[in-house]
Amino acid sequence: MTYVMSMRCSAQAGRTGLARRVVARLKNKVAIVTGAGSIGPGWGNGKAVAALFAREGAHVIAADRDIRAAEETAKIILDEGGLCTVVEVDVTNAASVAAMTKAVLDMHGRVDILHNNVGATGQLGGPIDVSEEDWDQTFTINAKSIYLTCNAILPAMLKAERGSIINVSSIAAIRYTGIPYVSYAASKAAVLQFTQSVALQYAAKGIRCNALLPGLIDTPMVHAQLTGHYGDKEGMLDRRNATSPTGKMGDAWDVAYAALYLASDEARYVNGTSLIVDGGLTAGIGPPA
Numbered sequence: 001m002t003y004v005m006s007m008r009c010s011a012q013a014g015r016t017g018l019a020r021r022v023v024a025r026l027k028n029k030v031a032i033v034t035g036a037g038s039i040g041p042g043w044g045n046g047k048a049v050a051a052l053f054a055r056e057g058a059h060v061i062a063a064d065r066d067i068r069a070a071e072e073t074a075k076i077i078l079d080e081g082g083l084c085t086v087v088e089v090d091v092t093n094a095a096s097v098a099a100m101t102k103a104v105l106d107m108h109g110r111v112d113i114l115h116n117n118v119g120a121t122g123q124l125g126g127p128i129d130v131s132e133e134d135w136d137q138t139f140t141i142n143a144k145s146i147y148l149t150c151n152a153i154l155p156a157m158l159k160a161e162r163g164s165i166i167n168v169s170s171i172a173a174i175r176y177t178g179i180p181y182v183s184y185a186a187s188k189a190a191v192l193q194f195t196q197s198v199a200l201q202y203a204a205k206g207i208r209c210n211a212l213l214p215g216l217i218d219t220p221m222v223h224a225q226l227t228g229h230y231g232d233k234e235g236m237l238d239r240r241n242a243t244s245p246t247g248k249m250g251d252a253w254d255v256a257y258a259a260l261y262l263a264s265d266e267a268r269y270v271n272g273t274s275l276i277v278d279g280g281l282t283a284g285i286g287p288p289a
């Protein structure tokens with residue numbers, strides 16, 4: 001069952017910084033952000049995207065299977081004077097995605113922005129290490145979920161003759177990162193071609209579809225899922241910082257500002273592209289020989 005909680009805030013006074021802005025970049029847009037909560041304390045990519053979209057005037061649908069995580073994001077947005085509705089959804093489940101879509105369309109009549117953020121690393125290893133079950137699960141959460149949300153939401157976008165879809169992939173889709181996560185890398189690569197197919201099929205119908213490829217980003221997910229590979233947390237942070245050409249990992253806001261551009265009308269002629277947010281990591285060949 002889909003749980004929907006609508007939370008509107010009438011007070012504009014707390015809309016930090018917006019008073020000085022001439023135009024909010026997503027004014028009056030309805031934006032679904034999947035995985036808008038965070039699996040740990042701090043700012044995950046989806047949480048930062050949701051908060052930033054709201055700061056720029058969007059009515060954000062914070063969609064997450066963890067309702068409490070989504071509510072935390074919604075509270076931040078509402079405290080800032082933004083607009084947010086929380087929807088419980090499992091994006092790997094067609095019925096759940098259909099229920100979310102119906103709830104949003106019943107409420108707003110349209111979806112302007114679909115930000116497909118949900119993703120997971122799956123098991124560490126190559127094809128002889130990961131289980132068939134892990135392969136299937138990782139493809140389901142990273143790739144099938146995006147098919148399901150597009151399957152449900154694209155008809156409404158086509159009817160409105162407008163929409164921006166942003167699919168979160170990873171630099172692991174285009175480079176071997178040195179850490180074998182074969183199901184993650186392959187499923188994130190699938191996201192790229194899915195993105196191009198959608199982008200080109202519907203370009204003349206007012207739909208844009210782009211991929212975001214974060215690099216080494218310091219988010220709660222990294223702390224929760226990757227520490228095992230690096231041995232300990234400090235070692236992980238040191239190595240990930242050292243691997244970045246800037247000497248420091250990116251953070252969720254770096255991803256969020258890139259998503260904001262793709263979501264906004266400023267990117268109206270940007271379609272089918274892969275926007276890499278990695279401090280230049282994939283432009284180089286790695287550490288000096």
Ligand SMILES: NC(=O)c1ccc[n+]([C@@H]2O[C@H](COP(=O)([O-])OP(=O)(O)OC[C@H]3O[C@@H](n4cnc5c(N)ncnc54)[C@H](O)[C@@H]3O)[C@@H](O)[C@H]2O)c1
Nearest residue numbers: 035037038039044045046065066090091118119170217221
């Ligand atoms: N952090 C990095 O270094 C990095 C690098 C490349 C790509 N990425 C990508 O960024 C995205 C993750 O961003 P995040 O920091 O917001 O992640 P996160 O792990 O904090 O997850 C955000 C939310 O997704 C929700 N979620 C998980 N499965 C779900 C499901 N089936 N249905 C609905 N909600 C679900 C969780 O409950 C959580 O609240 C992923 O797609 C990931 O692959 C991250």
